[in-house]
Amino acid sequence: MVNEGKKRVWSDYQKEIADDHFFYVRSCIRQSFYPGSEQFFLNFLRNDLGKDVYENPSHTTCTGIGYHGDIVPFSTTQTVVARHFALMKESGYKNIAISCVTSFGIYTEILETWKHFPEELEKTREYLFKATGREFDIPENMAHTSDIIYKFRNEIAAKIKYPLINKQTGKPLKVVEHIGCHYAKMFPKHGVGGAEFPRVLSGMAEAWGGEVVDYPERRHCCGFGFRQYLVQANRGYSLSNTVKKFESMRPYEPDLVLTNCPGCNMFMDKWQYTAKEMEGMTFGSNGQSIPVLTYEELAGLVLGYNPWDLGLQYHMVQSEPLLRKMGIEINSEDKYRTKDGRQMPIPQNLINA
Amino acid sequence: MEKFGFSLQKARVINYDSNDRSIVEYVLEREPSLKLCIECGCCSAACTTGNFTDFSLREMHILLKRGENNEVRNKIKKCMLCGKCILVCPRGVNTRNVVFLAKQAFQKYSAHAV
Ligand code: SF4
Numbered sequence: 001m002v003n004e005g006k007k008r009v010w011s012d013y014q015k016e017i018a019d020d021h022f023f024y025v026r027s028c029i030r031q032s033f034y035p036g037s038e039q040f041f042l043n044f045l046r047n048d049l050g051k052d053v054y055e056n057p058s059h060t061t062c063t064g065i066g067y068h069g070d071i072v073p074f075s076t077t078q079t080v081v082a083r084h085f086a087l088m089k090e091s092g093y094k095n096i097a098i099s100c101v102t103s104f105g106i107y108t109e110i111l112e113t114w115k116h117f118p119e120e121l122e123k124t125r126e127y128l129f130k131a132t133g134r135e136f137d138i139p140e141n142m143a144h145t146s147d148i149i150y151k152f153r154n155e156i157a158a159k160i161k162y163p164l165i166n167k168q169t170g171k172p173l174k175v176v177e178h179i180g181c182h183y184a185k186m187f188p189k190h191g192v193g194g195a196e197f198p199r200v201l202s203g204m205a206e207a208w209g210g211e212v213v214d215y216p217e218r219r220h221c222c223g224f225g226f227r228q229y230l231v232q233a234n235r236g237y238s239l240s241n242t243v244k245k246f247e248s249m250r251p252y253e254p255d256l257v258l259t260n261c262p263g264c265n266m267f268m269d270k271w272q273y274t275a276k277e278m279e280g281m282t283f284g285s286n287g288q289s290i291p292v293l294t295y296e297e298l299a300g301l302v303l304g305y306n307p308w309d310l311g312l313q314y315h316m317v318q319s320e321p322l323l324r325k326m327g328i329e330i331n332s333e334d335k336y337r338t339k340d341g342r343q344m345p346i347p348q349n350l351i352n353a
Numbered sequence: 354m355e356k357f358g359f360s361l362q363k364a365r366v367i368n369y370d371s372n373d374r375s376i377v378e379y380v381l382e383r384e385p386s387l388k389l390c391i392e393c394g395c396c397s398a399a400c401t402t403g404n405f406t407d408f409s410l411r412e413m414h415i416l417l418k419r420g421e422n423n424e425v426r427n428k429i430k431k432c433m434l435c436g437k438c439i440l441v442c443p444r445g446v447n448t449r450n451v452v453f454l455a456k457q458a459f460q461k462y463s464a465h466a467v
């Protein structure tokens with residue numbers, strides 16, 4: 001195919017990502033498990049790039065976990081999301097930045113529903129007005145926070161301090177990227193690269209010097225699966241899915257897993273601990289486990305942020321082997337110290353520590 | 354094993370990289386007619402053993418070809434080598450010889466000793 005044609009085909013897989021003035025919506029679990037990710041995102045956009053990012057304190061859950069767990073009806077979910085759109089309208093914003101792939105999936109599902117079933121949109125307008133007296137507009141641009149980091153990946157690459165290169169061997173680090181099912185599998189046109197060629201994370205990894213691993217179960221679920229996990233007796237399904245994925249990537253000896261979604265990150269991180277405790281399984285090279293990072297944590301690392309400020313110590317699988325490969329100097333004594341110098345309790349049984 | 358209140362299920366994918374095809378290779382070398390098998394199941398339908406137990410020659414063929422030997426190792430002992438299956442096979446597979454050679458292969462490779 002001539003270059004011209006290739007470009008035209010590829011343009012169908014692109015999405016428009018707003019440049020400034022974001023109405024930022026939080027995730028339910030991200031701040032608790034990976035607090036550094038959100039802090040990096042807000043700080044990088046506001047202070048490094050000088051963008052306007054607004055966060056409304058009245059914002060709530062999107063109901064995603066309850067919706068996918070079959071305990072929240074879709075009409076309720078639509079109304080809750082409509083309320084977020086109303087908050088956005090009241091604050092004078094038109095571009096929404098969603099920081100969780102589950103939420104992103106909920107938002108895309110709702111927007112597509114309203115497009116194909118306008119009567120649902122009317123019903124939702126009515127429910128929201130009756131319940132809260134609020135009115136809303138549909139956002140002009142909807143981006144996941146990783147889309148925004150992807151958009152500015154070359155700006156990050158220009159300031160890079162620790163590229164994704166193994167300092168000992170000089171070879172690029174092997175990155176497993178996991179974009180999450182709800183990012184582009186359900187409504188491909190909302191994701192960068194669609195469902196077939198998702199570029200959002202691989203674009204970042206390559207721009208920062210890494211090499212993306214293409215392994216058989218690359219597009220397999222992280223194992224969360226909502227219902228599979230929420231009932232304890234079913235969790236074996238969730239774990240088995242994760243193990244299947246990790247067994248498939250093991251022969252490629254990846255140096256890190258890069259995730260898009262807070263839920264995927266949690267499962268790919270914490271199930272490695274569970275698989276090790278249950279069956280003694282490990283999936284990284286030299287009998288170690290594979291560090292699982294969010295895209296913001298990785299962006300922070302390559303830019304030279306202190307790993308402990310990024311919150312890498314809050315993961316189950318510790319990142320020291322990766323930090324050593326990247327040549328990042330770390331002070332282990334600061335790992336569990338607060339900013340004002342107090343010692344926090346040191347967790348037991350951490351992996352790779 | 355830690356008690357987590359749930360357990361890990363083994364994946365049911367057929368992993369040709371880790372499966373062991375040495376038994377079927379031994380059989381195919383000596384009885385190439387097995388390659389003609391279309392897994393129609395006529396042999397299983399005709400089989401007296403299959404009529405009274407859960408033994409199925411078609412299943413044995415499929416598992417052998419995949420290299421999933423564990424189940425075959427024990428089940429194949431049930432065959433009486435009567436040869437009724439040969440009479441019905443539309444592809445002319447020498448089924449009795451397949452069973453015979455598979456048993457021999459299991460004996461031969463000590464790791465698989467019956
Ligand atoms: S009857 Fe012949 S072709 Fe059919 S399954 Fe048996 S061996 Fe294969």
Ligand code: SF4
Nearest residue numbers: 400432433435436438
């Ligand atoms: S030879 Fe074995 S498989 Fe064939 S009909 Fe007889 S008992 Fe069944």
